[in-house]
Amino acid sequence: MQTFWERVILLLQSPSVVELASMLEVKRSTLSSWIHTDRRPPMKVLMKISKLTGLNLNQLEYGFDYKDNEEEEVAENLPQQKKQLSAMIEDLNEEELIILKSFLPYLRKQSLRNRTRKERS
Incomplete structure (x- = not known):
């Protein structure tokens, strides 16, 4: 099963942490820390990811097939x-x-x- 960040990277087709950090408007070091510890970002960033991917927060967290x-x-x-x-x-x-x-x-x-x-x- 994919991790949260693996899903985000796949959905946003982001080849690098630098590019993803730019898309999410956060520091590269902060994003790198979230990815390596599999931590979730603040709600503002989560909402931006949701908007960019077209998925709700539950689908981002639990997978593409999650149905509310x-x-x-x-x-x-x-x-x-x-x-x-x-x-x-x-x-x-x-x-x-x-x-x-x-x-x-x-x-x-x-x-x-x-x-x-x-x-x-």
Whole structure:
């Protein structure tokens, strides 16, 4: 099984500690110490690694195939939520449908804004 740092180096395709330190904006000696002792960096650096690799912290820690139970539960409940929404929409009158139709783009825009903010953090 790969170590945390082996996964990071593989994912970021970083051939040297100097290059990886530059990518993570830390001193080479500090990064080298973390790698040789298999220590985790501060949260700010972990979040940068997560952003650069596209993996969540659990996947970085436990491997690429790690699945978060909460994510699976949400995915399992999605069809049921869609059915419930569909039933609610069926009961709306024409005026309520017009309001809902105008509200959905707003929700989508807010969702995109929130995702963008999270990605920048």
